Amino acid sequence: MMKKKVLVIDDSNPIRLLLEAILSRHYTVTAVPDGLAAMAWLSKGNNADAIVTDLHMPNIDGWELLEHLSNSYLYKEIPVLVLSGEVVNADPSAITARYSNVQVVMQKPFDPVVLLEKVAHILNGQLTASIS
Template sequence: MKKTVLIVDDSAPMRFLLEAMLGQRFRVYSAIDGLTACKWLSAGNVPDIIVSDVQMPNMDGVELTKNLSANLLYSDIPVILLTAMQLEEVTLYPNVVQLVSKPFDPLVLMKIIDQQLTVSPTVIVAE
């Protein structure tokens, strides 16, 4: 079964690019801002990973990540933030697994997503 990716970006061309790039390998859903993403999540949808822009109207990527981190249902979803800002300006939360500077290489982004979706939890075997 295909993994699910939620793209959150206010730029229609960027959403189109990411949907086209990821759509052949993943189920892809998109939202125009963090508020729309939260509404999609509150409808019972849970993606395997979220790729979000940082600067958006209504609710930006940092605020979205903050809300996800505070909710036990969503705090384990890995988030990749796309940003044109200086990386030290972005507040990090535990579920942010990678900051990717814009412009970015689509193949590098795909590799990061693949790595995150193939990470398996450590199993501790009791003796």
């Protein structure tokens, strides 16, 4: 069986490496530093079964990325897990309500076991919007 693909977007190299290490045992992971690189990757015909993204990044930040993904015919069905330290300043339920593809909003620092569970649930279609 082919592994599902997860696109990880975070401008912090240590966080990207950590997420890659956690997720790559179960999924094929592509990790990029910002929304611009993510959109470039997607526009080359690549596809992801799920996206894990930070909100605060250079170039195209997570908010702009979410806006683009949710308004895109090609990408609006890709489930998204928002993983950010910025969630404290935003109402997570407002994020999941505004962006239909956002399934989970998680706060940094995060528990790797919980993150893996949330990604698995997203990919299996067993999760509807939750906040951790």
